[in-house]
Each structure stands twice: as structure tokens, then as C-alpha cells.
Amino acid sequence: MTRQLLWRLLTSIPVLLGVLLVGFLMLQVIPTDPATIIAGPSGTAAEIEDIRRQLGLDAPIMMQFWFYLLRVMQGDLGRSIINNAPVASELVTALGPTIELMVASLIWAVPLGILLGTLAAMRRGQVFDRAVTALSVAGVSVPAFWVGLLLLQFAAFRWQLFPLQGRGGPLWTLNGLHHVALPALTLGLIFIGPVARMTRTAVVEVLGADFIRTARAKGASEFRVVTRHALRTALIPVVTLIGLQIGSLLGGAVIAETIFGWPGIGRLAVGSIVSSDFPMAQGCILVLACGFIVVNFVVDALYGLLDPRIRSKVR
Amino acid sequence: MGMIGKRAAGCMLSLALATTAAVAQEPDTAVVLRISDADRYDPQRSTALAAAEILYMVGETLVTLDRDLKTLRPGLAERWEVSADGLTYTFHLRRDVSFCDAKPFTAKAVVGTMDRWLNPDFPGVSKWKAGKVESVKAIDDYTVEYKLKEPYSELLYQMTQFNFIIIDPDQATELKDDFGVAAFNGTGAFCFQSWTPRTQTVLTRHEGYRWGPSFMTNPGPAEVAKIVWKIVPEEATLAAALQTGEGDVSFAVPAWALSQLQATPSIQLLRPEAGFRTHYVGMKITRPDLGDKRVREALSLAIDQSAIADAIFFGEADAAKSYYSEAARDFNPKMKLDAFGYDPEKAKALLDEAGWVSKDGGVRMKDGKPLSLIFYGFTGDSDKQMAETIQGDLRKIGVDLKVELYDPTIVWGKLKTQDFDLYQMSYPYLSAGDAMNLYFLSSNMPTPNRMNWNDPKTDQLIDAGNRATSAEARFAAFAEAGAIIHDAVLWKPLVNEKLVVVAGPRVAPFKPHGISGAPLYNGLDLKLAK
Numbered sequence: 040m041t042r043q044l045l046w047r048l049l050t051s052i053p054v055l056l057g058v059l060l061v062g063f064l065m066l067q068v069i070p071t072d073p074a075t076i077i078a079g080p081s082g083t084a085a086e087i088e089d090i091r092r093q094l095g096l097d098a099p100i101m102m103q104f105w106f107y108l109l110r111v112m113q114g115d116l117g118r119s120i121i122n123n124a125p126v127a128s129e130l131v132t133a134l135g136p137t138i139e140l141m142v143a144s145l146i147w148a149v150p151l152g153i154l155l156g157t158l159a160a161m162r163r164g165q166v167f168d169r170a171v172t173a174l175s176v177a178g179v180s181v182p183a184f185w186v187g188l189l190l191l192q193f194a195a196f197r198w199q200l201f202p203l204q205g206r207g208g209p210l211w212t213l214n215g216l217h218h219v220a221l222p223a224l225t226l227g228l229i230f231i232g233p234v235a236r237m238t239r240t241a242v243v244e245v246l247g248a249d250f251i252r253t254a255r256a257k258g259a260s261e262f263r264v265v266t267r268h269a270l271r272t273a274l275i276p277v278v279t280l281i282g283l284q285i286g287s288l289l290g291g292a293v294i295a296e297t298i299f300g301w302p303g304i305g306r307l308a309v310g311s312i313v314s315s316d317f318p319m320a321q322g323c324i325l326v327l328a329c330g331f332i333v334v335n336f337v338v339d340a341l342y343g344l345l346d347p348r349i350r351s352k353v354r
Numbered sequence: 355m356g357m358i359g360k361r362a363a364g365c366m367l368s369l370a371l372a373t374t375a376a377v378a379q380e381p382d383t384a385v386v387l388r389i390s391d392a393d394r395y396d397p398q399r400s401t402a403l404a405a406a407e408i409l410y411m412v413g414e415t416l417v418t419l420d421r422d423l424k425t426l427r428p429g430l431a432e433r434w435e436v437s438a439d440g441l442t443y444t445f446h447l448r449r450d451v452s453f454c455d456a457k458p459f460t461a462k463a464v465v466g467t468m469d470r471w472l473n474p475d476f477p478g479v480s481k482w483k484a485g486k487v488e489s490v491k492a493i494d495d496y497t498v499e500y501k502l503k504e505p506y507s508e509l510l511y512q513m514t515q516f517n518f519i520i521i522d523p524d525q526a527t528e529l530k531d532d533f534g535v536a537a538f539n540g541t542g543a544f545c546f547q548s549w550t551p552r553t554q555t556v557l558t559r560h561e562g563y564r565w566g567p568s569f570m571t572n573p574g575p576a577e578v579a580k581i582v583w584k585i586v587p588e589e590a591t592l593a594a595a596l597q598t599g600e601g602d603v604s605f606a607v608p609a610w611a612l613s614q615l616q617a618t619p620s621i622q623l624l625r626p627e628a629g630f631r632t633h634y635v636g637m638k639i640t641r642p643d644l645g646d647k648r649v650r651e652a653l654s655l656a657i658d659q660s661a662i663a664d665a666i667f668f669g670e671a672d673a674a675k676s677y678y679s680e681a682a683r684d685f686n687p688k689m690k691l692d693a694f695g696y697d698p699e700k701a702k703a704l705l706d707e708a709g710w711v712s713k714d715g716g717v718r719m720k721d722g723k724p725l726s727l728i729f730y731g732f733t734g735d736s737d738k739q740m741a742e743t744i745q746g747d748l749r750k751i752g753v754d755l756k757v758e759l760y761d762p763t764i765v766w767g768k769l770k771t772q773d774f775d776l777y778q779m780s781y782p783y784l785s786a787g788d789a790m791n792l793y794f795l796s797s798n799m800p801t802p803n804r805m806n807w808n809d810p811k812t813d814q815l816i817d818a819g820n821r822a823t824s825a826e827a828r829f830a831a832f833a834e835a836g837a838i839i840h841d842a843v844l845w846k847p848l849v850n851e852k853l854v855v856v857a858g859p860r861v862a863p864f865k866p867h868g869i870s871g872a873p874l875y876n877g878l879d880l881k882l883a884k
Contacts (some may be wrong), residue, residue: 075767086477121393122551123531129551196594203595204586205553300586302553310552310587315764 047339051332058328059111063104065324066317072096073120073317111325117318119311126322129307134326137292137303139210140226143219144288148227149234149281153274156238157265163243171235178232183291187225187298194221204300222299229291230284237280241273248272275342282338286331293327379599379860382579384880387586387601391552396526396534397519398471398478403782406516407872408555408583412454413519413540414876416445416464416498417510420569423628423784423868424683426510427567430459430520430541431498440505440823441488447496451565453522454545461492466523468500482791483512485820505821507828508791511683511784516870541565543576543876555583557877570878571864577881589735596621596858602882605855605866605873608735609668612854620859625852629868630679633662633671633780633848635729635744640806641775643725647843648708651693653776654846655701656751657744659694663849666739670854674847676840677793683785684819686833693843701751710752718752726754727775730768733759740778740848770801777804780851782871787832790816794839805844812838859883 074091091097095106110117116126159171195203207218245251246269254268293305300306308323310316379385392405397413418429431445451459468490471478485506491499502509512518522539529536538546543566544557563574584601586592593611595601597618607615615621635657637650644650660673675691705711710718710725718725727748731741738759745755755776760768769777783789792798795816796808812835819831855866855873862881866873874880 072767075770076764119551121391122535122549123394124535124551132550191591191594196598199598203591203598203600205584298588298591300588300591302550307552313761315761 062324143223144226148230152231152234156235160242175232175236222295387604412542421627443500624855626866626868635846650843652701652704658696671849684832712752730774731778
């Protein structure tokens with residue numbers, strides 16, 4: 040198991056290098072020049088040349104990438120072109136709200152997805168089951184930005200139940216909860232569909248197993264059979280799915296944060312790309328990519344822990 | 355199972371109830387909404403309008419402008435004298451002014467401000483606005499002598515602009531690159547509390563402030579205790595936030611949303627007495643097809659600016675007939691402006707005369723080459739619509755326009771090149787002289803004189819206007835220069851934009867100020883109803 044995890048950790052390094060390279064190259068091909076932006080509308084050609092030299096932009100591309108790598112390894116992500124703030128500290132500031140938003144989405148979407156999936160499995164073929172399936176399909180197919188805009192239009196604008204924009208404070212305050220509600224709802228809706236569908240399939244499969252029949256024969260109530268016996272086994276693929284979906288949650292966060300003005304990494308990424316703030320955009324890409332890698336790593340580890348068969352195979 | 359369902363439903367309901375409390379607004383805190391943020395809040399290093407909006411609240415200039423944008427009024431200087439040769443300006447400073455950190459304001463701050471800005475090693479912007487400075491000296495604690503190498507008639511007007519805001523030079527030295535980012539110590543009606551880039555800037559009332567300009571209703575301290583400037587990048591959300599009461603004031607509301615907001619009884623639309631911002635299309639006369647004035651005139655006559663004013667600005671802009679507003683100081687009312695009307699038939703005739711002909715109603719040709727022009731513009735919603743309208747108008751007279759739109763951060767770099775024929779943008783100005791100094795001097799090629807207008811007579815007249823020591827001489831010079839550049843058809847003026855401040859129900863009616871497109875000005879008159 041440890042060896043498996045170590046191997047995973049090692050294979051993450053080329054992935055990370057690839058991400059750094061792609062992020063670096065992407066910003067190279069954009070038809071703009073950071074030196075021109077720093078110099079501003081009144082900058083002269085000499086000033087621009089000077090800034091380009093200072094930034095090391097006159098060096099060959101591979102050298103530039105090498106210097107960038109060296110700096111990143113030292114934890115120096117550079118400074119924002121826009122406000123001169125260190126990129127690393129801006130990223131740390133923005134990471135909190137993003138994690139907060141993801142937690143707020145998962146905290147309601149995962150239990151609800153599992154609940155709906157379980158109930159659907161128990162009422163297999165009935166109207167409720169079909170309704171949950173329809174909901175899951177809708178949840179998977181409907182884009183987050185559309186849901187976000189609808190919520191914005193009705194819940195925030197027409198009925199004025201929730202604020203339109205921003206973060207109101209930490210999650211445990213009433214104002215914080217009030218502000219996070221709509222973005223968390225938007226983001227959570229992406230999640231419910233796949234979780235409910237996977238739970239349903241897994242529970243249906245497990246309910247036909249021998250040990251369930253034994254449990255029933257022992258006289259356990261249906262509630263106990265489902266929660267104690269079926270669900271525990273059925274949750275293994277669901278956990279894997281949740282892990283994998285957290286990756287897409289990061290993508291959804293970019294959209295939800297932009298729509299609801301949530302001051303997280305997603306909005307920072309969009310804002311810095313739009314304003315051509317290269318060091319900041321590179322930092323955001325790096326953090327989002329690291330998020331994916333870390334989540335995948337944790338899921339691999341958890342998967343082994345939850346299913347003893349996998350653990351023993353690897354060993 | 356039923357139990358689980360009931361518990362879950364109970365949890366959901368209580369969560370919903372807990373979160374449906376109304377959007378609470380803090381009393382005594384005004385929330386101003388805007389689309390974009392500034393690069394920094396250092397008056398000597400930013401050219402951004404977004405910087406001006408906040409800097410006028412936290413800092414002040416020696417001289418300021420009344421609401422008509424023509425009459426000079428005392429600011430931090432209670433009075434001033436100009437020597438007969440127009441070279442020496444003596445400013446007598448107010449003695450009751452202090453910075454936010456309670457440090458008294460003296461001549462030392464003024465000298466330090468100018469020294470920092472004009473230091474050749476300092477990457478300051480818009481230094482030309484200061485004129486050709488010989489020296490800035492403190493005669494005593496409350497008298498400053500500003501000496502020029504040559505007269506500069508625009509100086510006092512330029513001094514009302516935000517780049518002239520008096521800073522705390524000690525703080526600037528101490529903070530270096532973080533000045534105007536981490537902190538800003540000024541003498542304004544508000545104090546700079548915090549800036550979270552792309553999210554918000556928080557200002558708090560300068561409690562000891564009592565020295566507001568005479569034309570403000572409130573001399574100070576400010577009526578509101580705190581102003582939060584929030585960034586809402588989405589235009590539609592911004593308009594909605596004003597209606598739901600999440601924001602109190604905004605002057606970044608798109609024109610299309612104004613009529614809807616006007617119909618909302620609790621919303622007020624306030625307009626400043628004067629404000630100068632003109633949208634135009636510039637023509638690069640050194641490009642092969644645009645050297646011929648007839649072609650430029652044809653392009654100008656083909657574009658219907660009234661349609662743009664009505665359809666894109668929903669009447670919140672006036673069709674422009676000249677490069678700068680008729681209400682601007684030193685506008686020459688006798689200029690011939692026929693080339694800036696809308697007359698597509700005359701445009702076609704001019705192109706025929708210039709040898710550009712179309713056989714089948716398609717793109718016009720000359721010597722086997724089509725009349726195809728490259729147009730650079732901005733990516734904003736209204737800019738995009740304007741570009742499309744212009745493209746359509748020009749197509750009607752047989753001109754093919756290749757439109758390339760760039761993000762505001764990229765476009766400035768593109769506009770420094772020689773690779774385009776036409777470009778479109780808007781600009782704020784103080785007066786005809788201000789506009790001409792910026793755009794039409796040959797020394798300002800290739801930017802902002804992107805037309806490459808290189809005319810010794812224009813240079814000489816603008817210079818004469820700048821050096822003039824009487825208002826009459828200044829007008830005579832600028833009026834003649836204005837006639838020359840308009841006669842050459844270097845721009846097609848599109849619209850004069852009107853600044854509209856949208857205020858929500860909590861805001862007491864007030865008079866916005868048109869200065870530099872920052873209508874809340876120093877924030878003294880902003881008042882929340884109890």
C-alpha cells in the first residue's frame with residue numbers, strides 16, 4: 040500500500056511539470072506582451088524594452104521556463120502585474136473561500152445524493168425511482184452557469200431571498216451562510232446527479248447479494264438492512280466517484296465564483312486571465328492543477344483503505 | 355426510512371429559513387458598485403479612471419474645478435498668484451489641513467509630491483501635465499513657488515486632475531512599490547482603509563476634515579462613515595444589485611439598463627452639470643489608403659453617429675459633431691464641421707472622385723486593389739456594437755472593414771503599432787487645449803497621436819496656446835489649431851457620453867460632479883437617508 044502511494048506520488052511529478060509547462064506556454068502564445076501592459080498607455084518603446092529586460096522576457100523561451108521553474112521551486116510565484124502583490128499570498132487568500140465554497144456544496148449535496156439514490160434503489164421501477172433518474176440526468180446535463188444564472192435571476196433578484204454577490208463572512212455566521220447559499224446550491228447541483236445515480240446502481244446491486252438475504256432472514260428491519268448492511272458496501276464506488284467529481288467541482292467553482300462574485304481562486308483565475316496578469320494567472324493554474332493531483336492522490340489512498348481487497352492485492 | 359426523510363427535510367427547512375434573512379445593509383456605510391478595479395492607487399503612477407474615482411476621495415489637489423468644469427476654485431491652496439510673464443505661480447496653502455494620520459499639511463508635502471513625480475528616474479505617468487518645470491520650492495511652511503521654464507496656460511486646469519493629488523512623500527518613500535497598494539495617506543474627506551484587488555476598496559470618514567471646497571453643500575466631515583467600493587464585473591448583475599439594494603450607487607450602469615432602472619420608483623438617476631468624454635474613430639493618415647483626405651471624409655460621412663447615440667447608448671449620449679464638446683473651454687464655434695455629418699451619397703461621390711469604384715455594388719477597387727481597412731477597437735459590449743455598426747455603415751458605401759477587437763489590457767500595445775487604418779475609443783478631457791495637447795502634437799506620435807498627424811502649423815499653434823498669458827490669446831491659438839485639425843478630417847466624432855449616476859433608495863439626492871469621470875468626487879455630498 041505504502042509503495043503504491045509512493046509510486047503515485049512520484050508519477051505526480053511529471054504531471055506537475057507538464058502542467059507548469061502548459062501553463063507557461065499558454066501564456067506565451069496569447070497575443071500580448073506583459074511589458075506593454077506594465078508600461079501602460081503612455082509607455083515609450085524604450086521603457087517597454089527596459090521592462091522586458093528586467094522581467095527576463097528577452098531570454099529564449101526555454102531559458103525563461105527554466106528560470107520560472109527555479110523560482111517556483113523556491114516558492115516564489117512572482118508578483119502581480121496589476122497591483123504588485125506577491126502572487127503566493129494572493130493565492131493563499133483566495134484559496135480559503137474556494138475551499139469554503141466546496142465544503143458548503145459537498146455538505147448538502149453528498150448526503151442528499153446518497154439519500155436520493157438509496158431511496159430510488161429501494162423503490163426500484165416506481166415513480167420515485169424514475170423521478171430521481173430524471174433528476175440525475177438533468178443534474179449531469181445542465182451546465183452550472185445556467186443553474187447559477189437562474190438562481191441569480193429568481194432567488195436573488197426577483198424574490199430577493201439571497202444576496203446577489205460576494206462573501207458575507209465565515210461559514211458559521213448567519214451572514215456567511217446567507218451569502219454562500221446560492222453558489223453552494225449551484226455547485227452542489229452538479230454533484231447530486233452523479234452521486235444519486237451511482238448510489239442507486241450500487242445499492243441495487245448489493246440488495247441482491249447473499250449477505251443481504253441473510254440479514255433479512257435474521258429479521259433485521261428494512262431500515263437496518265439498508266443503512267447497516269447494504270449502504271456500507273455500496274459506498275465504496277460512491278466515495279471513488281466523489282473523489283473524481285471533486286476535480287470537476289474545481290472547474291465548476293470557476294464558474295460559480297465568477298457568477299456570484301465569490302472571492303476565490305476561480306474568480307482570481309478568470310480575473311487575472313482577462314486582465315493579462317500573467318504571474319497571477321500562472322499561479323492560479325498551478326494551484327488548480329495541484330488541487331486535482333492532491334484530490335486524485337487522496338482518493339487512491341482512501342480507496343485502498345475502504346476496500347480491503349484492493350489493499351491486499353497491492354501488498 | 356421515513357425517519358431519515360423527515361430528518362433531512364427538517365434540516366433543509368431550517369437551513370433555508372436561516373438563510374432567507376433579508377440582505378442587511380450596514381447603516382452609515384455606502385456601497386458603490388463598479389465594473390473594474392485600478393492597477394494601483396498612486397496618483398503619479400496610474401492613468402486609470404478607476405484610480406481617479408477613489409483618489410479624489412482620499413486626496414486633494416491645490417486647485418479644483420467647479421461643477422461647470424470651467425471655473426477654477428481653491429482646493430488645498432486658498433489663493434494663488436501668477437506672475438505677469440506666466441512663469442511663476444505662488445500658492446498660499448490652507449493652514450487648517452491635516453493628513454489622515456493627523457500630520458499637518460504644509461508646503462513640504464507639496465514640494466515632496468512634485469519632486470517624486472517629476473524625478474526622471476521615477477516611472478511616473480502623465481508628467482507632461484505639469485508643464486516644463488524649472489523648480490517647485492517652499493517659500494515658508496504655507497507658501498509654495500512653482501516656477502516654469504516657459505508659460506503654460508493650461509497649468510491651473512491640469513492641476514485639478516487627480517495626478518496632482520498631494521501625497522504624503524514620507525509614506526511614498528517608505529512604502530516604495532507598495533505605495534497606493536498597501537496604504538495611502540492623504541488629506542481627503544475619506545481615509546484609505548484597505549484594498550482587496552478585484553474585490554473591494556474600503557474608505558472610512560476622515561473625522562477631522564473641515565476644508566471641503568466652497569461649491570460643495572457639505573464642507574465636511576463626510577456624511578457617511580464608510581464607503582465600500584465593490585467590484586461587480588458583470589454589467590447585468592451590477593444593475594440588478596442596485597435594484598435589490600445590495601449596492602447604493604453606481605455610475606458604471608450600462609446604457610441598456612438605465613431605462614429599466616428609471617422605471618423603478620425607488621431608483622434615482624442623477625447627472626452632473628458638465629462632463630466631457632467623447633467617443634471617436636481615429637484614422638491613421640500614413641496608411642496607404644487614408645492619405646487621401648477625400649477617402650477620410652467619405653468614411654466620416656458614411657458613419658451615422660445619431661444611430662449609434664440612439665441604438666447603442668439609448669439616448670444617454672449626444673451625437674458628436676466635433677472632436678471635443680461644444681461646451682468645452684476654447685471650443686471654436688466658427689469651425690466648419692460639414693465633414694462630420696451623415697451623408698452616405700456624398701461619401702460615395704467622394705470615393706468615386708478619389709478613384710475608388712465599385713462595378714457591382716460590392717467592395718470598391720482602385721488599381722486592382724480593394725478598399726479594405728483594418729479597424730482596432732476594445733472588446734466591451736458597447737464598443738463591440740459600435741464596431742459592428744461602423745462596419746455595416748461602411749459596407750453600404752463599398753468599404754470592407756476588418757474589425758479586430760482586443761481586451762483593454764492588450765489594446766494599448768496594439769495601438770502603438772502601425773498595423774491598422776482605423777481605431778475607436780473614448781477619451782476624457784478638460785478643454786479643447788487639453789484634447790489637442792494630448793492627441794495632435796507631432797511629438798506625441800505614434801501614440802497617443804495614432805493618426806500620425808505631423809503638422810508644424812498645428813504644433814506651433816498648440817504651443818502658442820500653451821504659452822499664452824491671456825485668455826484671449828489662448829483662445830485665438832487653440833481655436834485656429836482646432837479649425838486646422840477638423841478641416842483635415844483625422845477623426846470621425848461619434849458621441850459625447852453623458853455620465854449617469856444611479857442611486858438607490860437609501861441615498862439622499864445629491865449633485866454629482868463631472869470631474870475626470872469621477873462623479874462622486876470627494877464624497878462629501880453623499881448622504882444616506884436615516
